[in-house]
Every structure is written in C-alpha cells, then in structure tokens.
Amino acid sequence: MKSERVSWRARLFGRAPGADGAKAAETALVLFAQGETARVEQVLREACEQFPDQANLHELLGAARLVAGDAPRALASLERAHVLGKPEPARLNMLGLACVMNGAQDRALALFSEAAALDPGHVPAQANAGWLNFAVGNVPASGGYLRRWLRAALPRTRPPGTSRRRLPGVTLCCIDCAYHEMAIHALERSLAQCEFAKALFFTDRDFDIEGVQVVRIDSLKSAADYSNFVIHQLGGYIETEFVLIVQYDGFVLHGAAWDEDFLGYDYIGAKIFLKDGFVVGNGGFSLRSQKLLRAMQDPLLAQYDAHTSSWQEDMAICVQHRAHLEREYGIRFAPGELADRFAVEASLPTLQTFGFHNLVQLGRLVDTDFAADAAPGTRAMPIRLRADTPFGPFHIETSVELGGGGEFDQQVAQHRQGSAG
Secondary structure (H helix, E strand, O other): OHHHHHHHHHHHHOOOOOOOOHHHHHHHHHHHHOOOHHHHHHHHHHHHHHOOOOHHHHHHHHHHHHHOOOHHHHHHHHHHHHHHOOOOHHHHHHHHHHHHHOOOHHHHHHHHHHHHHHOOOOHHHHHHHHHHHHHOOOHHHHHHHHHHHHHHHOOOOOOOOOOOEEEEEEEEEEEOOOOHHHHHHHHHHHHHHEEEEEEEEEEOOOOOOOOOEEEEOOOOOOHHHHHHHHHHOHHHHOOOOEEEEEEOOEOEOOHHHOOHHHHHOOEEEOEEEEOOEEEEOOOOOEEEEHHHHHHOOOHHHHOOOOOOOOOOHHHHHHHHOHHHHHHHHOOOEOOHHHHHHHEEOOOOOOOOOOEEOOHHHHHHHHHOOOOOOOOOOOOEEEEEEEEEEOOEEEEEEEEEEOOOOOOEEEEEEEEEEOOOO
16 A cells, blocks of 8 residues: 555655645545545645645545545546646546546546556556446447456466366367467466366467467468358367367356266357347357367358358357258257356356356456356346545446446446455
8 A cells, every 4th residue: 555655646746745735645645544534535625725726636635535435526526637637547537437426427438538548558447448338338449448458457377276177078279369368368267177188279379388289370360260260270170079169258167067968069159149039159168069060161161251251150150051050960059058057148157157258258257356156147247447546446336238238227336445356
C-alpha cells in the first residue's frame, strides 16, 4: 500500500514537497490507511476549497468518494478534475466507473475507450472497455480490449499439478499463430487436468514447452486460414483415436468431469445458438474422432475454402455438411445433453463441466480465480468493472446475459472495494 501511495502522489503532485495540496493529499492517504475515512473526506474537501483549481485534489476527493460508494458525489468530483486537468488514463477510468455507478453507460464506454487508447498498458481501462462493449452488444470491439487485458492478467507460471485424468486415446491440440502466450496457457491448463497421449502446438514460432510438441507451420493470418488448416491438414498429424482441440479462450476446466460417454461420438463441442435453435457444436473446444478426420478427405469437403464459404470450419462440419457426413460416413454428433456436460459456450461452467470456450468466459474465470460454481444452464454472467485508485483497487460487479444480446443489468450492481482482478 505504501509504494502505491507514493506512485500516486508522484503522478498527482510530482516530487516537489511544496506542490499545492500535496500535504493534504498525503494526510488523506495516511488517514485512509488508518481507517479514518470520515476524516479523509473532510481533509480533501477543505483542500479543494482552498485550491479550487487543483485538478489532482478533486481527483483524490472523487476517488475517496468512489471507494466509499458515494456515486453521485464521486461523479461530481471526478468531473471537476476532468474539466480542470489533462486527460490521464487513471483519471478517465475512474470517471468512467463513476458514470456506470450513476447509470451513464454510454459516457462510461467513451471514457474507458479513451483511457485504453491513451495507454494500451492501462489494464483496468482495457478490461472495462472490453466488458462494457460486450454488455451493450458490441462484441467485435469487446474482443480486442478483453484480449489486451487478459494477456496481462493471465498467470505467467504453469498451474500446479493435480490428480490428472488419464486419456490415453486422446491427443491434445492447439493451433495458434496470433496469441501465442495465451494459447500456451490454455495448453498448460489442460495438461494440469488431464494426461493425454500427446500434446501438439501448431504455430509459426519455436517454443520450449514441457510436455508439448511444437509443430512449426506457415503463419495463419485469419480465421479462414485456421478453418482451412483444421479441415484439410490437421488429420495428417493425429495418430490417436481422438483429438481434443483447445484454443486460447477455451480449455479443460475439470478433468474429473470427463465422461467416457464422450468417446461414443465423433464430434462433441458446446452448444451454440443459431437463428433456428442450438446446435452441437462449437469447434474452439471440441473432441473429434479419427473417423471424422478421415471423412474430411471426402471430395465434397476437399472443395471447402473458408475464404469463400459463409461457414467457419465447425459450422461447415456441424451444419453445412452434417447430413452428408452422417449419411456417407456414419458420423455421430453428440446430443445436446451430453454436450452440456462436455463444455459451455453460452452458459456458465459448473464444477461438473469438463471445459469451456468463449473469450468472455475466460475473462469471468480470471476474475473469479477460475471458480465455476454456477447452477447448470445459468446465462447471467457476473462481470467486474475495476479501477486502481490512490486508495487501492476498487471494483463494482454487475451481470450480463450470455447469448441474449448483451443486456446490461445495472439493477444488480454491487459496489465494493476489493481486488481489481
């Protein structure tokens, strides 16, 4: 806490001990550390009256009110600081959080986005811009912000070993030329839960990863390149009866949730929603049989090119060519009930869910330390908006409906001081 106070003081007042309001600011920070929050408000309010044009004092007062849950007055103080001072990511981000707490989501989104653009390394602003874009239904914009946040937030160390489930007939596979470190994290999370026959990482760089064979491939520049690789090339590398495909935003959560019934089907992935209902399934975290991989050599599938097709590889298999694969090769697609136990895409994972796929799911899991305790079928996802303040990390929690158009439920927001995740 002391080093954090020092860094904020240096940003707000520089290192000159005589800066206007610096003494009051230091007093307020010390009082807060001592738990005397009422005196913090008094000291900073009096300092703002003495130095009414000092943006940094208004920012401190706004931050104190923010962590106290005084949303209207926090907004007023932070607005004043914004008018008086130059745009700074931390200030813009706190103001955005105050706007959310006061029901002004549109302005909050603009402020989070501005803060993220000013400093791509400002992690809270990246997270907030990602979550709020997702909440209002702007999913494409959400992804870029969430990935920048998660690249900084994901653990840098390999997860501890567990009592791993043995899957001797399954090869673990990840194909990624864009988000290398996140892909490695997904592989390592999966390997911490299960013991596979082999683990393969198809990528365009060399890596030394314990327990993983790196296979160098030409760089995949797009989702279409990825789809073509899966359809036309992946099968040539798989020697086991099954392959489990993971992606940077989808991997094994609970090895103990593995069900041998999964091996009774040629394709299983989380249910995803199409306009005429749910279909099995998502390819980002999916189990596929050698039988299906061989069927990909069919002349009809050989003509597939994701650059000109309206279907990515998973939907090409599960929708476009499903009837052909079932009729000509006897391919069996898992039923929805079993797919729900295998993985989730548009509902929250539980302790009985083997894996998941979805960038927002990954964000939620990071925020809750990979807890997964929702009731089956839950689609109201808790999300966390956060700020690093002079008085420590602060966040508010609310929820958004998965797969339901991104309705932001401000009514259930809970404001509290705590870890910014």
